[in-house]
Amino acid sequence: MTRVLIFGTGFAGQGHAEAFRGAGAEVVGAVGRTPSVVDEVARNLDIPYSGTDWQEALETCRPDIVSIATPGGAHYEPIKQAIAFGCHVFCDKPMTAEGDTAAELYELARRKGVKTAYAASFRYAPSILHAKRLVAEDAIGAPTEVECISHFNLEREIPFGWSHRKEEGGGRLNNNFTHTLSIVTSVLGDRILSIAGEVRDDLGRAPIVEGVHNFATRRDFIPQNLDDPSLEWGESNVEWSYTVMARLESRFADTPVSVLFKHGGLVPRFHEDHVVFYGTKGAIYVKGHYGSGHLYLHENKTWRELPLPGDIAAAVPDVRGETEQCWHHLAREFVRDIRGEAVEPYPTFREGSQYQRIIDLIRRNDSWTDVTGLA
Incomplete structure (x- = not known):
């Protein structure tokens, strides 16, 4: 069975765990920032491993897939470690906090030959x-x-x-x-x-x-x-x-x-x-x-x-909540693809890195043309 390690203990982390279970995968571990919180979440979701050290979790759980469900500013290092470990990566949006790091991770995943999914999933x-x-x-x-x-x-x-x-x-x-x-x-x-x-x-x-x-x-x-x-x-x-x-x-x-x-x-x-x-x-x-x-x-x-x-x-996945339904749909496609089944194209780190670079451009706020001299 496909083994999944979750990074994140909040709404997204718990939602990703249920989505991968719905896709027929085994959730083998959860990692979070606060020991008491990650232990409680793992206990409530019946996840066998919980911890706060991501590298240790990778080595202990030996996942096929990692699911990144923390805020975007905390994505870069865990994804980089997971790619180096040879894991396929399912990542919630935003991919990272800036376009350069997102593009770097896309290229690392491409070179390593791991599959990626980017959960801009509505x-x-x-x-x-x-x-x-x-x-x-x-x-x-x-x-x-x-x-x-x-x-x-x-x-x-x-x-x-x-x-x-x-x-x-x-x-x-x-x-x-x-x-x-x-x-x-x-x-x-x-x-x-x-x-x-x-x-x-x-x-x-x-x-x-x-x-x-x-x-x-x-x-x-x-x-x-x-x-x-x-x-x-x-x-x-x-x-x-x-x-x-x-x-x-x-x-x-x-x-x-x-x-x-x-x-x-x-x-x-x-x-x-x-x-x-x-x-x-x-x-x-x-x-x-x-x-x-x-x-x-x-x-x-x-x-x-x-x-x-x-x-x-x-x-439509039989779960409550529009966000959860869409996570279930994407996780189902991702797991099927990893298992070698035919699937429709889904968003990957290609889109994630492209979107992040586009966001960087928009945030410059320099699309304006000064027309005050045309009065």
């Missing part, structure tokens, strides 16, 4: 798989443009942590744009021609609170009294909003497809978040910031909701 949301099929079947004609719009209205008081720091893998580009870019390229094609964008840090600071170990429960630690003079604050240095424009080459169109990615992490939504694919004959609208809601097709000047095809519905 491309496996059922309605996105449906949209992909419809585009391939010419339901909207030649694609012309796409828009991915989301407004999260996140609490400004969420305790300070990795999500507030660029060097730790934080920022909305790393943790939102990676998914939407993967969604668009999975439907239209992965040849990205050009990119332009702007980012904005409209948060500033966040309260420092002890005891936050799980990203999914961080809201439970928001201080009740934000005016407490003894409360300490950490400074954000990363974007909470972004606007990105891209041009993609698609085998379904003779000219490049225009794409708009608009995300406001701290602002409220009025209409539904959505992903829309426009074409010369029609359009596909999918509700939800990652396209996890209902799908509507526009044809003959009318929108109509389409049911999910039976085969796509039947293949």
